[in-house]
Amino acid sequence: MKLFNKAVIIGTGLIGASLGLDLKKRHLVSQITGLSRHQSNARLAKKSGAIDYVASSLDAVNDADLVILATPVNSILEIAFKIAGKIKKECIVIDVGSTKQQIVSKINRVIPNFVGCHPLSGSEKRGVANLAAGIFNNSICIITPTVKTDKKVLSKVSLLWRKLGSKIIILSPEKHDRILAFTSHLPHAVAFSLIGSVPDKFLSLSSGGLKDTTRISASDANLWSEVFLSNRRNILTCLLAFQTRLSVLKLALERKNKKLLMKILSAANKKREKLG
């Protein structure tokens, strides 16, 4: 079932290109045009079957029914402002960025039919070379409408993600950013700091623990600097909560308090079990 006629994906990286692949495989759009800052990426996306056409300018959105903004957080805003005057009135615009409050409030001023989306399908990998089919299937997609969001537009966007196999969670942009600060942005901040504190010469004596704990510290520096900056207040709150926890563990260790250590570690065990 075609949900949209012409779709344009701006940013044919891992998420953008994988989205194109699934939209085509599931016949949800009639045709997809892709754009990338580096045209070679868009060409590779076309070669991989993720898009039908490569566009060279943002004018490609002129007759689009759906525009997907799949660039890093700061470019999402920049591009949204540029395309606001070009798109048709009824064109639906979505993004796939990791933070929502700033993006949604700023873009909704210029594009009423914009709906913020955040598929929890990213990884530390990036780029069209890492595209993969089916990454949205059985995955969570958070959609962040506002009170002003048109109900029909929201249900069409929800349907799109459901057809891709995603489980939809509706949250306000504010709540999204408060929660994801804990479940995604904090772990990244921790992983970047952890690998930073291990002396280079010791890295060869690591087991699986350090590797897992720091896997996401391979995530793109520019993309994540922007995520951090666009959700800084929430992340600072999380960092404080984490620092407090760490201080308690440190205190238990300083005082050789095994009872307290056991309490901290057992509680962590129980909570980790819920994560599956």
Next chain:
Amino acid sequence: MKLFNKAVIIGTGLIGASLGLDLKKRHLVSQITGLSRHQSNARLAKKSGAIDYVASSLDAVNDADLVILATPVNSILEIAFKIAGKIKKECIVIDVGSTKQQIVSKINRVIPNFVGCHPLSGSEKRGVANLAAGIFNNSICIITPTVKTDKKVLSKVSLLWRKLGSKIIILSPEKHDRILAFTSHLPHAVAFSLIGSVPDKFLSLSSGGLKDTTRISASDANLWSEVFLSNRRNILTCLLAFQTRLSVLKLALERKNKKLLMKILSAANKKREKLG
């Protein structure tokens, strides 16, 4: 090639039982007796083919040629003192604990033929139910002799691990503990604290990042409390180094300093790449 006649494994958990399995598969010992605090574990290890006999008391070490201490860190010391008066003079004793300084210095006083070993093959799983063949193959095993260690004993222990497929690294117990504090104990402390700081109600909105970063927070609370306590000075040093890194990242965020954020994240990217 049989390296030892009678071997006794004390502690038939994941590492102890997996070791039994490989020692038998590679015909490195003639027979293996297993002991566990819970006899049902030793019986399960026998059923799984990891040991030949289940012993009910430490007297089983009387005629052993090799004793492997594979219990949590604090029990290793306790058991070593108990068997010191029971073993033959030429019996070689090794352990597989995560910290070495305390264990090696204390045990060497009562068992001269004791050699500390640390195969980097553990995981957050535990128990004989999770035993697996081949986990020592292509894995690092750190051996921590002292100046007093008999050369022949050391080469026999090294040969044993090499025959299991491990890559041997020789370190002093002190250096082992200083390095592993960074590459293993610190990541555990961080993971326990990280999962502790995420509110329960947010856990359902986690992606792969939080899961990976906190995987090792499922590690056994008692075992890790003991690891922390037995290497506390080194771990406290690491925690301080980590806290400093985290504070710098926090400062960059507070000051909206993208240049500093990029510097921290790019350096993390580069270092993580070395980890493979």
